[in-house]
Amino acid sequence: MSTKLRILSVLEQQKGQSISGQTLADILGLSRTSIWKGIKTLQKEGYIIEAVTNKGYRLSAKSDVISAETIRPSLLAALQDLSMHTFKTIDSTNDEARRLSSKDPIRQGIVLSEEQTKGRGRLGKSFYSPSQTGIYMSFYLKPNLNMADAALVTTATAVAVCLAIEKLTTKKPQIKWVNDIYLGDTKICGILTEAVSDFESGKVETLIVGIGLNVKEPSAGFPTELEAIAGFLTSSAEKASFDRNLLIAEIANQFYTIYQAIEERSFLAEYKKRCFVLGKKITFKERNQQFEAVPIDIDPKGGLVVRLSDGHQRTLSYGEIIM
Numbered sequence: 001m002s003t004k005l006r007i008l009s010v011l012e013q014q015k016g017q018s019i020s021g022q023t024l025a026d027i028l029g030l031s032r033t034s035i036w037k038g039i040k041t042l043q044k045e046g047y048i049i050e051a052v053t054n055k056g057y058r059l060s061a062k063s064d065v066i067s068a069e070t071i072r073p074s075l076l077a078a079l080q081d082l083s084m085h086t087f088k089t090i091d092s093t094n095d096e097a098r099r100l101s102s103k104d105p106i107r108q109g110i111v112l113s114e115e116q117t118k119g120r121g122r123l124g125k126s127f128y129s130p131s132q133t134g135i136y137m138s139f140y141l142k143p144n145l146n147m148a149d150a151a152l153v154t155t156a157t158a159v160a161v162c163l164a165i166e167k168l169t170t171k172k173p174q175i176k177w178v179n180d181i182y183l184g185d186t187k188i189c190g191i192l193t194e195a196v197s198d199f200e201s202g203k204v205e206t207l208i209v210g211i212g213l214n215v216k217e218p219s220a221g222f223p224t225e226l227e228a229i230a231g232f233l234t235s236s237a238e239k240a241s242f243d244r245n246l247l248i249a250e251i252a253n254q255f256y257t258i259y260q261a262i263e264e265r266s267f268l269a270e271y272k273k274r275c276f277v278l279g280k281k282i283t284f285k286e287r288n289q290q291f292e293a294v295p296i297d298i299d300p301k302g303g304l305v306v307r308l309s310d311g312h313q314r315t316l317s318y319g320e321i322i323m
């Protein structure tokens with residue numbers, strides 16, 4: 001581990017408290033000059049490290065830079081070997097996940113970025129991904145699933161994100177089928193699952209699960225076209241000390257726990273509890289057609305079972321609810 005990351009790891013362990021340059025130097029077996037240089041590099045990378053007279057250095061509770069070294073200690077033991085790739089900026093974490101997994105056909109991992117320049121959503125939409133305010137992460141997996149079951153991973157991911165938010169905050173996120181997570185009337189998170197499959201066997205070779213979660217209100221606000229619908233997880237009072245790294249680790253823990261046992265489908269009950277469209281009259285858009293229906297259930301494959309105006313039942317697997 002580099003000098004700078006060793007310093008960061010000690011500062012992280014006592015985030016918000018000061019530690020003298022000498023103590024840091026003693027703990028790490030480094031000179032005070034090396035500590036000073038390491039601190040300067042971390043500050044340049046965006047970490048808020050204050051130099052407090054007679055007390056030393058303090059990683060501010062407001063410091064919130066996504067880093068693998070900060071995330072890893074909060075991951076479950078079974079995930080300690082996971083490869084993690086972090087970026088300041090990237091076109092799309094899903095695209096990077098696809099590039100990485102094609103180079104390494106065996107390993108699974110996570111891609112994270114502070115910003116995306118070409119963030120993508122479902123149905124050809126873009127996903128607004130401004131710097132340092134959100135979580136843009138993609139898991140790349142080597143599942144032993146066929147295409148139909150791979151669709152369930154999206155459903156499972158929505159549950160994982162809700163459980164992680166509920167564990168670390170007092171918020172009560174809800175799910176709009178298939179994969180949008182809402183807080184009140186606004187969408188705070190979307191999920192884009194993409195598969196690379198073997199044409200002959202029909203098996204999914206690589207599954208990429210991208211999560212875009214608006215954590216803090218972007219300083220310039222949302223673009224006009226998103227203003228009415230887009231929301232964020234933290235209030236202005238909470239956002240100053242919110243640590244995205246902890247939430248990333250918790251999402252990963254919840255996700256992999258559900259994913260290991262995906263065939264048991266026990267997460268579907270959690271999905272239904274949070275799926276706020278069940279029992280409500282909705283307008284559904286499927287390809288270029290719109291129709292009204294009342295969702296009544298989620299089927300074992302994650303499909304939305306609806307009752308149509310003529311009383312017939314149908315299961316929807318593709319499209320979107322436009323309310």
Ligand code: BTN
Pocket residue numbers: 091092093094095116118119120121122123125127135136137138189190191192210211212213
């Ligand atoms: C949607 O709301 O339609 C899905 C949005 C998914 C956005 C995430 S952000 C991380 C990953 N990279 C992307 O380009 N998209 C997904």
